[in-house]
Amino acid sequence: MAWKMKxxxxxxxxxxxxxxxxxxxxxxxxxxxxxxxxxxTQCCPVCLGYPGALPVLNAEVVHFAAKAGLALGCRIAxxxxxxxxxxxxxxxxxxxxxxxxxxxxxxxxxxxISTAAGEKRIGITRIHIEEDAGKLIHDERGxxxxxxxxxxxxxxxxSEPDIRTPEEADAYLRKLRTVLxxxxxxxxxxxxxSLRCDVNLSxxxxxxxxxxxxxxxxxxxxxxxxxAIEAEYDRQVSAIxxxxxxxxxxxxxxQRSGQTYxxxxxxxxxxxxxxxEPDLGPVIVTETQLAAWQGELPVLPDARKAAYMAQYxxxxxxxxxxxxxxxIAEYFEQAAALSHAPKTVxxxxxxxxxxxxxGEDAVICISPEDLARLADMTEDGEIxxxxxxxxxxxxxxxxxxxxxxxxxLGLRQISDAAVLSPLVRQTIEENPKMVxxxxxxxxxxxxxxxxxxMRLAAGKxxxxxxxxxxxxxxxxxxxK
Amino acid sequence: xxxxxxxxxxxCDALKRKELxxxxxxxxxxxxxxxxxxxxxxxISLEGENALLKAEESMDRLPLQGIPVAVKxxxxxxxxxxxxxxxxxxxFVAPYSATAWQRLERAGCILLGKTNMDEFGMGSTTEHxxxxxxxxxxxxxxxxGGSSGxxxxxxxxxxxxxxxxxxxxxxxxxxxAHCGVVGMKPTYGTVSRYGLTAFASSLEQIGPITRTVADNxxxxxxxxxxxxxxxxxxxxxxxxxxxxxMDVKGLRIGLPKEMLAGDVAxxxxxAVLEAAKTLEALGAAVVEISMPTVKTALPAYYIISSAEASxxxxxxxxxxxxxxxxxxxxxxxxxxxxRTEGFGEEVKRRILLGTYALSAGYYDAYYKRALQVRxxxxxxxxxxxxxxxxxxSPVTPQxxxxxxxxxxPVQTYQGDLYTVTANIAGIPALSMPCGRDEKxxxxxxxxxxxxxxEPLLYRIGHALEAALGPVTGEVHL
Numbered sequence: 001m002a003w004k005m006k007x008x009x010x011x012x013x014x015x016x017x018x019x020x021x022x023x024x025x026x027x028x029x030x031x032x033x034x035x036x037x038x039x040x041t042q043c044c045p046v047c048l049g050y051p052g053a054l055p056v057l058n059a060e061v062v063h064f065a066a067k068a069g070l071a072l073g074c075r076i077a078x079x080x081x082x083x084x085x086x087x088x089x090x091x092x093x094x095x096x097x098x099x100x101x102x103x104x105x106x107x108x109x110x111x112x113i114s115t116a117a118g119e120k121r122i123g124i125t126r127i128h129i130e131e132d133a134g135k136l137i138h139d140e141r142g143x144x145x146x147x148x149x150x151x152x153x154x155x156x157x158x159s160e161p162d163i164r165t166p167e168e169a170d171a172y173l174r175k176l177r178t179v180l181x182x183x184x185x186x187x188x189x190x191x192x193x194s195l196r197c198d199v200n201l202s203x204x205x206x207x208x209x210x211x212x213x214x215x216x217x218x219x220x221x222x223x224x225x226x227x228a229i230e231a232e233y234d235r236q237v238s239a240i241x242x243x244x245x246x247x248x249x250x251x252x253x254x255q256r257s258g259q260t261y262x263x264x265x266x267x268x269x270x271x272x273x274x275x276x277e278p279d280l281g282p283v284i285v286t287e288t289q290l291a292a293w294q295g296e297l298p299v300l301p302d303a304r305k306a307a308y309m310a311q312y313x314x315x316x317x318x319x320x321x322x323x324x325x326x327x328i329a330e331y332f333e334q335a336a337a338l339s340h341a342p343k344t345v346x347x348x349x350x351x352x353x354x355x356x357x358x359g360e361d362a363v364i365c366i367s368p369e370d371l372a373r374l375a376d377m378t379e380d381g382e383i384x385x386x387x388x389x390x391x392x393x394x395x396x397x398x399x400x401x402x403x404x405x406x407x408x409l410g411l412r413q414i415s416d417a418a419v420l421s422p423l424v425r426q427t428i429e430e431n432p433k434m435v436x437x438x439x440x441x442x443x444x445x446x447x448x449x450x451x452x453x454m455r456l457a458a459g460k461x462x463x464x465x466x467x468x469x470x471x472x473x474x475x476x477x478x479x480k
Numbered sequence: 481x482x483x484x485x486x487x488x489x490x491x492c493d494a495l496k497r498k499e500l501x502x503x504x505x506x507x508x509x510x511x512x513x514x515x516x517x518x519x520x521x522x523x524i525s526l527e528g529e530n531a532l533l534k535a536e537e538s539m540d541r542l543p544l545q546g547i548p549v550a551v552k553x554x555x556x557x558x559x560x561x562x563x564x565x566x567x568x569x570x571x572f573v574a575p576y577s578a579t580a581w582q583r584l585e586r587a588g589c590i591l592l593g594k595t596n597m598d599e600f601g602m603g604s605t606t607e608h609x610x611x612x613x614x615x616x617x618x619x620x621x622x623x624x625g626g627s628s629g630x631x632x633x634x635x636x637x638x639x640x641x642x643x644x645x646x647x648x649x650x651x652x653x654x655x656x657a658h659c660g661v662v663g664m665k666p667t668y669g670t671v672s673r674y675g676l677t678a679f680a681s682s683l684e685q686i687g688p689i690t691r692t693v694a695d696n697x698x699x700x701x702x703x704x705x706x707x708x709x710x711x712x713x714x715x716x717x718x719x720x721x722x723x724x725x726m727d728v729k730g731l732r733i734g735l736p737k738e739m740l741a742g743d744v745a746x747x748x749x750x751a752v753l754e755a756a757k758t759l760e761a762l763g764a765a766v767v768e769i770s771m772p773t774v775k776t777a778l779p780a781y782y783i784i785s786s787a788e789a790s791x792x793x794x795x796x797x798x799x800x801x802x803x804x805x806x807x808x809x810x811x812x813x814x815x816x817x818x819r820t821e822g823f824g825e826e827v828k829r830r831i832l833l834g835t836y837a838l839s840a841g842y843y844d845a846y847y848k849r850a851l852q853v854r855x856x857x858x859x860x861x862x863x864x865x866x867x868x869x870x871x872x873s874p875v876t877p878q879x880x881x882x883x884x885x886x887x888x889p890v891q892t893y894q895g896d897l898y899t900v901t902a903n904i905a906g907i908p909a910l911s912m913p914c915g916r917d918e919k920x921x922x923x924x925x926x927x928x929x930x931x932x933x934e935p936l937l938y939r940i941g942h943a944l945e946a947a948l949g950p951v952t953g954e955v956h957l
Contacts, residue, residue, distance in 0.1 A: 045576050049795045051569070051677040052556045052578060056711045086791050086838070088815055095794030145800070273838035275847060278682035278788060280711050 002116065003166045003230065006237050009203040012210055013163035013229060014125075017176060018154050019186040020132060020194035021064045027131050027153035028055030028098065035192050039137070039146035047151035049093030054279050057082075061153040062105065062283055064185040065129050067293050068155055069106030071183045071300060072124050072176075078285050080105045082129075082277035087270055090143070091134040093150055101274040104128035105283060111159075111179070112302055113171040114320065122172050123160030129283075130154050149193075155186075161200065161210065166226045166233075173197060173222050174324075178301055182326045190221050197225050202246070203236045211236070212246040216253050216260060228253035232260045304329050312342040321350050331364055339372035341379035344388075348375060352389040356396050365397045374402045381462055387411045415462040417469060420453075423461075424469045427453040438474060446474065483508035484638035488547065488695035491641055495546050502538035502546025505641075506531050506590055509548045513592065513639050516957045521614045522624075522634035524553045525561050526593040534590045542588030544702055549584060550640035552631050553594035554601055555686065556675040557581050560591075564677050565609035566599045568796045568803050568822030578675020579707045580644065580686045587702045592640050595630030599824045600793060601648055601679040603627050604895055605886055606655070608826045613883055617955040618660060618921055622880040625655030631689050632659040637955055642691075642699050646676055648684040649781050650875070650899025653911030656689055657875035657924025660913045660952030662696045662941070663689045665899075667931045668906035669714035671700070672707030678792040680785035681712075683903040693912060693941040697721040700934065718932055723939035729763030731940065734868030738774040739898050744877045751915035751923040752874050758947050759872070759940070769867060773853065773860040774901055780853035781900035782893060783837045783846050790834030796822060829889065854904050861905045865930045870937060873898050875911045875924035902928050910937045912945065913952045922952040 005011070026033055029046035045053040066076050083101035109124035132152040137144040157176065163169050177188040177195060188195040197219045202211035216232060219225045231253065236246055251260040299307075301323040308319040323329045332349055336342035348371060353364060371392070378388045383406055390411070391402040406412055414420060428435055431452060438445045450470050454461055483505055486494070494500040510531065517523060527534075531548065538546045551557060554564045556574035563569045577585070585591075598608035606614045606629025614629045616622040617637040624633040628645030632655035635643050645652035647665035656663030664687045671686045678684075688699035697720040706715040735756055740749055756766045798804035798818030805817030823831070837846035864871060876895055886892045902909035907928055914925040927937045 048800065050556075050575065050801070051554075051562065051564070051572070051795070052574075052673075052675040053576075054674050054678075054710050054712075056709060084791050086794060088794065088797060090797075090799045090811070093795060093800060095797055096791050271840045273791070273835065273840075273843075275787060275791070275838055275843075278680075278712075279678075 006234070007241060008205055009233075009237050009240070010206045011164055011166075011229070011233050012161050012202045012204060012213075013169055014161035014200040015159045015163065015169060015172060015225075016198040016200070017157045017159075017173070018196045018198075019068075019157065019180055019188055021061060021153040021155060022184065022186055023058060023060045023064060023153055025058060025060075026151035027058050027061050027129070028151055031151065033152050035194070037148055039144075039148060042148040043150065047093070048147055049095075049150075055098060055277075057280055057283070058153065061129055062285065063289075063293060064153070065105050065127060065155045066285060066290070067183045067297065068157070068180060068185045069109065069127050070294055071179050071297055072106075072109035072111060072127070072157070074106035074109035074124060074127060076106055076285055076290055077103065077283075079103070080283045082280045082283070083274045084277050085272045085274055087272060089133070090145060091136050091150075093134065093147065097131060097133065098277055098280070099130035099156075100128035105285075111172060111175055113168060113175050114316075115165070115167045115171045117165070117167070120162075120168065122162045122168070125158045125160050127155050127157045130156060161202075166229045169199070169229055170222055170226050173225060175301075178324050182298055182300060193220060196220055199225060199228055199232070201229060201232050201236070203233060203240065212248050214246065214248065214260075215250045217250060219253060224253060224255055227255070227258060228260060231258055235260060298326060301329070308332075308346075312336060312346065314343065314346050318346050318350055321354070322346060328364070331368055335368035335372045335375070338369055339375045341375045344375035344378050345371060348378075348388055348392060352392045356393060366392055366395060366402070370395065370402050377403070377406070381413060381415050383411060383413050384463055386459070387413065411460060413462045414457060414460050415465050417465065420457065420461055420466055420469055423456045424453050424466070424473045427456060428473055435474070446470065449474070482638075484512040486641075487692045488642050488690055488698060489692065491547060492544065492698070502535040502590065503532065505546050506535040506548050506592075509592055509640065516637050517639060519615060519620055519957055520617060520633050520637045520639065521612050522595055522630040522637065522639050523550070523593040524563055524565060524596050524609075524611055524630070527591050531590050531592055538588060538590065542586075544584065544699075545588030547589050547641050548592045549589045550592050550595045550631055550634040550643040551581060552597055552628050552643070552645050554597060554646060554677040554679075555581060555644055556677070557591065557594070560594065562594065562677070563611070564600045565597045565611060566822065566824065566827070567610045568819075570610070570803060572802055574675075576675065578686075579672035579709060580703045581675065583703055583705065584644075595628070595634055595643060597630055598627035598651075599827050600677065600789070601627040601646060601651055601684075602789070602826050602830050604650065604654055604892060605881070605883075606630060607883065607886075608824055610824055615883070616658060616880050617957065618952070619880065619919070622882050622921070623658070625658035625876075625880060627651040627655075628663075628689065629655045632656050632661055632663065635659070635661045635689050635691060637957065642695060643689045644686055644703075645689050646679075646684055646686050647903065648680045648785060649903050650896050652687045652689060653875050653899050653909060653924070653926060654896070656911045657913070658880035658922065660922030660924075661689055661691055662693055662913070663687060663911045664696050664700055664934070664937075665902055665909045666700060666704065666934060667716065667908045669712050670704045670716045670908075670934070672705070672710040672713045674707055674709040678788075680788040681792060682788060683781070683785055693910070693938055693945050694721065694724055696910070697724060697934075697938040716932060716934070718935040720934055720938060723935045724942045726939050727763060728759055728940055728943045731764045731870070732868040733759055733764050733766045733940070734769040734864055734871045735766060736771040736774060736864070736871055736873055737768050738771055739873035743894065743897075744874050745879065745917070747915075747917040748874045748877065748879070748923050752872065752925050755914045755925050755944060755948065756872055758944060762943055762947060764940075766872070767868060769864055769871075771860050771864055773857045774897070776853045777857045777901045777904050778893065778897050780850040780857070781896070781904055782833070783850035784854065784904075786830045786834030787837045787847050787850075788834065790831045790838065793823075793827065793831055798822070826889070857901060857904045858906075861901070861907060861928075861930070870927050870929040870933065870940060873926045873928070875899060875926045879917045879919070879921035879923060898926060907931050908934045908937055910941050912941050914944070914948060915951050916953065920953065
């Protein structure tokens with residue numbers, strides 16, 4: 001059900017998304033970034049913040065972050081720098097996070113989103129580079145620390161406060177995830193924490209200045225982002241209607257209760273005392289590097305979507321579905337190029353192949369050649385759509401070609417009237433009751449008769465041909 | 481001449497010619513330490529028998545083969561305690577070695593021990609060590625200077641052939657001056673800071689403390705070098721000993737009048753001006769110049785260094801290593817108690833000062849302002865070096881004070897007036913003895929040059945050293 005404004009208050013949301021970069025090693029040392037390793041096995045004096053250890057910037061981090069910026073239409077700074085963000089927390093071994101404060105790597109991009117309400121551009125204020133912190137593990141032994149994540153490179157992508165509905169927030173996150181995965185700079189696996197989201201939210205009467213905003217940190221699923229926005233919006237509307245003022249504060253969204261709660265004042269009183277990181281030189285990006293990185297970018301989802309609609313006549317919905325993952329889009333393009341029925345390719349892909357895919361990194365277990373062949377056979381009337389789907393499922397993860405599968409099971413469609421006409425006659429003879437009902441004025445019975453005829457043909461009949469024959473048999477010459 | 485009073489250069493030659501063995505050298509130093517350390521207190525930890533074992537394994541044909549070295553206790557050496565003279569790290573064992581030490585070790589150096597210092601490098605008397613005082617070998621009732629006081633005292637007292645110090649605002653040069661030895665703060669980036677416990681990252685360098693200028697050039701040549709583990713390190717273009725023995729004819733030497741006025745003790749002013757005359761006699765041209773920003777460098781230094789320190793020392797929180805308070809109710813109390821118990825008064829003062837300078841609402845008035853002053857100081861030096869090849873100044877306004885004499889921190893900070901400028905500007909500065917005051921205490925002078933001018937500074941220092949002859953006198957213990 002679509003979200004609706006309450007009491008005339010407009011929702012104003014900006015999102016800060018942290019995405020872990022998929023570099024092989026950490027941002028300031030050469031420890032691996034592999035997820036899921038035994039706790040505290042991927043650490044060294046540098047990422048553990050030992051006395052005397054110094055950070056050295058991994059050049060690949062700048063490369064990946066700049067690629068993300070380019071894909072999101074940002075200006076890439078030729079000169080940017082690192083700053084220290086100082087605060088105490090046990091998962092932050094140096095008690096400061098190396099980040100970028102006033103001179104980020106990327107600025108001024110945008111992301112095109114589409115919701116049921118249509119398309120919209122969401123501004124991207126900035127993207128900066130920073131290091132991740134470790135993880136606290138609370139168990140029966142007390143609070144333990146896993147430092148493997150310390151120093152995993154992150155980009156923080158800050159949106160403009162352009163988002164006006166929870167649906168837009170959801171669409172923004174999905175699209176952002178799609179674009180980042182296209183560029184290959186991040187896996188964006190929310191359940192592994194490689195994509196995390198902070199929500200800044202305020203409300204106002206349309207046309208008024210922005211209200212005071214609250215922040216909800218570290219939301220780890222799209223669903224909780226939407227739920228947190230809905231809950232916090234409701235809270236702010238009620239508070240203002242009750243004559244209360246909204247405090248600028250960090251709030252925690254509790255998934256169980258579905259409510260947001262103010263965090264302790266102390267946690268809110270942070271003054272991060274940013275200052276330039278003296279251990280690192282400036283980040284310099286040359287024109288040559290930038291041109292090379294631009295050249296590495298794949299064709300992005302918006303361009304692909306437009307091409308599919310123009311070239312293959314796909315619907316916006318179908319095109320959107322296909323471009324949501326780069327691997328699927330590339331698969332589709334291969335299959336479509338081999339087929340004279342690209343729309344059918346798209347249809348089979350979105351329905352049956354998507355149904356069989358399991359999880360976001362799953363592999364398509366039918367070759368583009370085979371899918372193209374099935375689409376062509378369907379288009380040419382050799383098999384019907386259901387057979388095509390059955391064949392995809394039948395050969396999934398096997399070596400058999402779908403054509404062999406169709407032949408082996410004798411699923412080729414019968415389009416020969418000489419074969420089908422006797423079956424129609426037999427159906428009419430065997431179902432006098434239904435025929436009588438039909439002539440008595442119950443038009444819908446025709447479908448049941450059609451179904452019975454298809455059963456006699458063991459499902460292999462060309463449905464269009466069979467329908468025509470049933471029409472002829474029941475309605476005679478008058479319909480011709 | 482005893483082994484422990486030989487210069488590093490002479491010792492290297494004797495070892496190379498096999499007139500001495502590493503074992504003999506190390507044993508002599510251990511004997512000397514045994515004899516005098518009770519009076520000096522230069523060391524926090526001693527290697528003892530370990531050093532003898534290393535001497536036995538010592539390899540041939542290394543540039544500093546068998547040379548016994550003392551290392552300031554804020555520099556990491558693998559599997560050795562590193563305390564930074566703080567309760568906070570009293571039992572901390574370093575899991576890796578600093579690059580500067582690695583380079584010395586590979587060159588054949590043998591560790592004698594880790595030296596006393598002001599806690600985390602904050603202080604100029606070594607009295608801020610959490611463990612014990614260090615006594616000036618020239619007068620045991622006086623301080624050796626600081627923060628590398630243990631290193632300077634060890635070299636002056638014959639307890640090490642040379643020593644490593646670190647210099648954030650004079651911490652090598654000032655104790656070198658007080659102890660009558662030679663100390664170099666190299667150009668920023670010359671020696672890797674990897675493994676040096678950070679106090680103020682943008683200001684500090686590791687450097688050698690030696691008996692002679694030539695020794696200093698030799699030690700620095702082994703320690704220096706670009707390090708992939710330190711993003712601020714650079715490949716120094718100079719060959720440190722290359723100009724030793726060359727004369728100083730035609731060189732232009734500047735005397736910044738702001739560094740010879742005001743608070744400087746008359747005897748020190750006289751000694752420095754005498755040295756200038758000696759250089760003139762050797763053919764150099766000495767000119768008085770003006771550096772108006774010198775006075776502003778001191779407050780800028782204290783703001784920048786304290787700001788960086790407040791961040792650099794935040795990692796000592798009792799969570800992963802270092803000392804943790806025994807009783808605490810929650811996380812915040814654990815932080816507060818551990819840091820309250822672990823840090824000494826001077827360290828706390830700097831952390832508070834730095835935290836304040838970086839706080840919202842004060843940043844622009846203090847930290848940002850200090851960075852602007854830094855830019856001006858750099859410009860002033862650049863301007864000066866268009867007129868002269870190097871600058872000559874005192875190292876300190878006073879000779880070594882009595883233990884306990886300096887009580888007021890602000891008064892103490894004033895003593896860093898001449899040394900902090902080189903850290904602010906990132907340029908090299910050499911401190912070497914140039915005389916004695918009435919009490920017989922060593923007086924030091926400072927030579928500062930443009931970035932990467934160490935070979936020139938060593939050349940001038942070496943020529944001056946030869947012309948002045950022995951100036952500080954023997955240490956009698």
